[in-house]
Amino acid sequence: MEIVSILVNIIIFLSTLFSYFLITKHKKSQRCIAKLPQGSMGWPYLGETLQLYSQDPNLFFASKQKRYGEIFKTYILGCPCVMLASPEAARFVLVTHAHLFKPTYPKSKEKLIGPSALFFHQGDYHTRVRKLVQTSVSPEAIRKLIPDIETTANSALESWASGGQVISVFQEMKKFSFNIGILSVFGHWESNYREQLKENYSIVEKGYNSFPTKIPGTAYSKALSARKRIREIISEIICQRKEQRLTEKDLLGHLLNYKDEKGETLTDEQIADNVIGVLFAAQDTTASVLTWILNYLHDNQKLLEAIKAEQRAIYEANEEGKKPLTWGQTRNMPVTYTVILESLRMSSIISFTFREAVVDVVYKGYLIPKGWKVMPLFRNIHHNPDFFPAPHNFDPSRFEVAPKPNTFMPFGNGVHSCPGHELAKLNMLVLIYHLVTKFRWEVMGSESGIQYSPFPVPLQGLPTKFWRNE
Numbered sequence: 001m002e003i004v005s006i007l008v009n010i011i012i013f014l015s016t017l018f019s020y021f022l023i024t025k026h027k028k029s030q031r032c033i034a035k036l037p038q039g040s041m042g043w044p045y046l047g048e049t050l051q052l053y054s055q056d057p058n059l060f061f062a063s064k065q066k067r068y069g070e071i072f073k074t075y076i077l078g079c080p081c082v083m084l085a086s087p088e089a090a091r092f093v094l095v096t097h098a099h100l101f102k103p104t105y106p107k108s109k110e111k112l113i114g115p116s117a118l119f120f121h122q123g124d125y126h127t128r129v130r131k132l133v134q135t136s137v138s139p140e141a142i143r144k145l146i147p148d149i150e151t152t153a154n155s156a157l158e159s160w161a162s163g164g165q166v167i168s169v170f171q172e173m174k175k176f177s178f179n180i181g182i183l184s185v186f187g188h189w190e191s192n193y194r195e196q197l198k199e200n201y202s203i204v205e206k207g208y209n210s211f212p213t214k215i216p217g218t219a220y221s222k223a224l225s226a227r228k229r230i231r232e233i234i235s236e237i238i239c240q241r242k243e244q245r246l247t248e249k250d251l252l253g254h255l256l257n258y259k260d261e262k263g264e265t266l267t268d269e270q271i272a273d274n275v276i277g278v279l280f281a282a283q284d285t286t287a288s289v290l291t292w293i294l295n296y297l298h299d300n301q302k303l304l305e306a307i308k309a310e311q312r313a314i315y316e317a318n319e320e321g322k323k324p325l326t327w328g329q330t331r332n333m334p335v336t337y338t339v340i341l342e343s344l345r346m347s348s349i350i351s352f353t354f355r356e357a358v359v360d361v362v363y364k365g366y367l368i369p370k371g372w373k374v375m376p377l378f379r380n381i382h383h384n385p386d387f388f389p390a391p392h393n394f395d396p397s398r399f400e401v402a403p404k405p406n407t408f409m410p411f412g413n414g415v416h417s418c419p420g421h422e423l424a425k426l427n428m429l430v431l432i433y434h435l436v437t438k439f440r441w442e443v444m445g446s447e448s449g450i451q452y453s454p455f456p457v458p459l460q461g462l463p464t465k466f467w468r469n470e
């Protein structure tokens with residue numbers, strides 16, 4: 001018996017050794033055979049950054065794809081980078097091989113949002129915090145928010161119509177989505193905090209895309225100080241909750257109540273970074289898509305009529321809007337829903353994302369060297385005629401059948417995909433319901449075009465006038 005077990009151990013040892021050599025040899029040979037993707041790197045250091053920024057970035061990507069295919073290399077913002085323009089390649093990076101690619105953001109942006117925010121992390125910590133965020137914006141949680149979203153939408157619409165002025169839809173939609181962000185993070189709480197948070201938040205935002213320097217007076221350094229003040233406000237709220245032993249079901253409550261197997265809780269720093277992160281992720285995204293929806297509906301009066309008919313029927317069933325919207329009703333707005341999906345596709349406000357290879361990776365014979373950035377190009381996939389025929393036509397009916405798998409990723413894909421997607425859609429459905437049943441609007445700008453802020457939005461945020469229907 002002794003001998004047998006020794007023999008078995010020796011065999012196990014040898015086969016492990018053998019497979020180790022086999023794997024490393026295989027890896028080496030893979031690296032030798034694999035070649036870098038095609039593409040030009042442009043001038044050293046500056047790379048193709050100038051080209052990317054001196055024209056519509058979508059043209060840049062599209063012309064590259066035409067020339068080199070689904071995978072090509074380039075050099076932007078000082079980083080060698082592989083761009084991926086096919087659903088399979090995006091799925092490889094974001095889903096099936098997500099562990100080989102880590103999120104990567106400039107340090108200056110990480111500092112403004114907060115280094116412990118979940119976007120910046122991989123592995124255990126990310127999974128744990130992500131679960132808390134997911135729970136706080138799950139369908140069970142957000143259905144309870146409908147009355148508050150209705151109130152927020154109504155008071156926004158009333159204020160746009162009562163002023164009688166031309167307003168920037170994007171700026172106003174930002175306020176609307178911020179208020180709902182606050183609601184899902186903090187639940188109901190004193191409004192003086194809300195105003196303080198809002199003011200300081202808009203300072204942080206201005207710094208987010210400005211040149212990162214600590215020289216006093218610059219947008220970036222002002223943003224850092226505003227962030228500190230937000231952090232203090234959040235600490236104060238946390239303190240109050242701990243004192244009053246409040247156990248709320250909002251995101252802050254979930255973050256405060258969290259305990260791992262060993263009984264460890266999250267630090268106040270980790271909580272604050274994630275609160276700021278979620279508010280950040282929720283605001284401009286939702287606001288840009290809503291602005292595009294109003295723009296597309298204004299340009300497609302037939303569609304607007306169809307949406308009006310759909311929403312009018314619900315409004316009447318709810319006794320001229322006297323009864324509140326139900327969760328079931330928001331799940332049954334097929335025309336409005338396809339308009340939202342088509343707006344997400346057409347505008348593709350998150351045109352691409354970044355990851356960084358943590359080891360040498362080989363994809364379809366192409367080498368992606370360790371440390372290189374990879375960019376799945378969502379917009380190119382959403383505008384590829386193979387997946388979306390006549391991609392530049394606004395045609396919601398294309399969503400009457402489900403898109404091919406992994407071709408539609410307005411909320412990303414895989415471990416870092418958007419946990420807030422149901423909340424985002426609910427906000428849009430509720431706002432559209434109140435908008436089209438009680439108001440009308442006219443786009444005022446004579447120029448049409450796109451500005452990058454940094455998400456694409458219609459020029460000047462879509463200057464528009466609103467009226468309440470008599």
Ligand code: HEM
Pocket residue numbers: 118119120130133137277278281282283285286289349350353354409410411412413415416417418419420421423424
């Ligand atoms: C129309 C509105 C929205 C769009 C288009 C959108 C889109 C996205 C996309 C594409 C990602 C993945 C980014 C990547 O893979 O690099 C993402 C992540 C995220 N989104 Fe959204 N989002 C929207 C609204 C929201 C809302 C309302 C929330 C609030 C709960 C939210 C919270 C987040 C968070 C926390 C992440 C990071 C997830 C992680 O790293 O695990 N988003 N979003």
Ligand SMILES: *[C@@H]1O[C@H](CO)[C@@H](O)[C@H](O)[C@H]1NC(C)=O
Pocket residue numbers: 196197199200229230232233
């Ligand atoms: C920012 O937050 C602080 C509290 O930390 C508050 O006193 C201040 O009024 C807020 N707004 C601005 C613009 O600083």
